[in-house]
Amino acid sequence: MLKPETIALMPKVELHCHLDGSLSLTCIKQLANNIGKDLNMSDEEILKHAQVPETTQSLLEYLERFDFVLPLLQSYVNLELAAYDVARQAAEDNVKYMEIRFAPGQHLEKNLSLEEAVEAVIAGAARAEEDFDIVVNILLCGLRQVPVERLKKLLPLFDEIDDEHLVGFDLAGDEVNYPQVKFKKLLEKVTSRGVQVTLHAGECPGCAQNIIDSVEMGATRIGHGIMTKDIPEYQEILTKLGIVLEMAPSSNFQTKAIRELSEYPFMALYKRGIHVTINTDNRTVSNTNLQKEYEKIANWYDFQISDFERINHYAIDGAFISEDEKELLHQRFSEEYAKIEKG
Numbered sequence: 001m002l003k004p005e006t007i008a009l010m011p012k013v014e015l016h017c018h019l020d021g022s023l024s025l026t027c028i029k030q031l032a033n034n035i036g037k038d039l040n041m042s043d044e045e046i047l048k049h050a051q052v053p054e055t056t057q058s059l060l061e062y063l064e065r066f067d068f069v070l071p072l073l074q075s076y077v078n079l080e081l082a083a084y085d086v087a088r089q090a091a092e093d094n095v096k097y098m099e100i101r102f103a104p105g106q107h108l109e110k111n112l113s114l115e116e117a118v119e120a121v122i123a124g125a126a127r128a129e130e131d132f133d134i135v136v137n138i139l140l141c142g143l144r145q146v147p148v149e150r151l152k153k154l155l156p157l158f159d160e161i162d163d164e165h166l167v168g169f170d171l172a173g174d175e176v177n178y179p180q181v182k183f184k185k186l187l188e189k190v191t192s193r194g195v196q197v198t199l200h201a202g203e204c205p206g207c208a209q210n211i212i213d214s215v216e217m218g219a220t221r222i223g224h225g226i227m228t229k230d231i232p233e234y235q236e237i238l239t240k241l242g243i244v245l246e247m248a249p250s251s252n253f254q255t256k257a258i259r260e261l262s263e264y265p266f267m268a269l270y271k272r273g274i275h276v277t278i279n280t281d282n283r284t285v286s287n288t289n290l291q292k293e294y295e296k297i298a299n300w301y302d303f304q305i306s307d308f309e310r311i312n313h314y315a316i317d318g319a320f321i322s323e324d325e326k327e328l329l330h331q332r333f334s335e336e337y338a339k340i341e342k343g
């Protein structure tokens with residue numbers, strides 16, 4: 001069994017991490033302070049509000065936890081700080097490349113425009129790149145439960161914001177009631193702009209169809225994709241196309257996508273050659289970090305250093321960066337994993 005110290009040494013790529021679900025306790029308190037809000041709670045109480053309880057029964061209950069922090073994320077300064085905070089935590093996990101995602105439409109309750117919200121998050125990511133050994137890019141989420149007409153307003157941002165950190169689009173939120181097909185036209189508009197796409201899909205019972213619909217609509221990566229577990233035809237397609245699955249063990253159990261370890265398809269999909277990756281999804285809501293997620297996988301499956309190296313190369317291949325950037329990361333990871341193997 002791999003030791004936690006060995007896992008800590010491994011360089012990592014994290015493709016699936018939500019800004020609003022991943023704020024540290026210190027950051028939450030700082031954000032409240034900045035807007036003159038007295039949370040009037042002990043640290044334990046804050047965490048109780050921000051984290052999912054064990055009794056959570058569904059994806060929709062899991063998503064309710066975001067209501068607590070969103071009122072704190074309504075200013076440029078706070079969004080900048082939040083992005084910096086998430087990247088800092090990832091750097092502590094030895095993440096060298098990450099993509100942080102958020103839904104700009106959720107941050108307009110005060111005076112921010114969509115554009116300013118995105119610029120703030122980019123600024124925080126850029127500041128973290130200065131301070132830590134990490135590259136941080138940003139994905140914009142459209143929330144499924146929001147009318148498509150409103151989601152369309154996100155599209156011009158990809159032209160208006162001329163910044164290399166803005167690299168892709170995602171659909172998040174209520175997958176139970178809003179199937180992927182509903183967004184076909186929207187996604188055509190996204191992909192026709194040359195924007196890269198990863199979509200949350202197959203995260204709840206009965207949602208498997210969304211996985212294949214996502215691939216047909218141009219997604220090269222799938223958020224979670226758990227429900228492919230019972231469908232060999234889908235697995236074959238994902239393998240053939242090299243689609244990356246962004247899996248998040250803690251979150252996948254908390255949303256009740258999975259109830260027993262024996263149902264969790266990570267290892268079976270890995271053995272089939274599907275490009276699985278390990279992510280936190282939401283560090284705070286899920287009460288985790290990438291170290292803990294790697295430890296779970298190491299313990300459950302006796303995953304070895306070479307296995308972790310392989311899935312990190314999968315993640316690099318799926319990252320929304322240039323071929324040159326991928327090559328540099330591949331080289332760096334190969335070298336660093338070789339050193340760890342040697343001990």
Ligand SMILES: O=c1[nH]cnc2c1ncn2[C@H]1C[C@H](O)[C@@H](CO)O1
Pocket residue numbers: 018019020021059063066101102103106141172173174200203251281282
């Ligand atoms: O695991 C998830 N599935 C679907 N939607 C999610 C998940 N985690 C976070 N979200 C939603 C809630 C957040 O407010 C939003 C943007 O980060 O994305």
Ligand SMILES: [Zn+2]
Pocket residue numbers: 016018172200223281
């Ligand atoms: Zn997610």
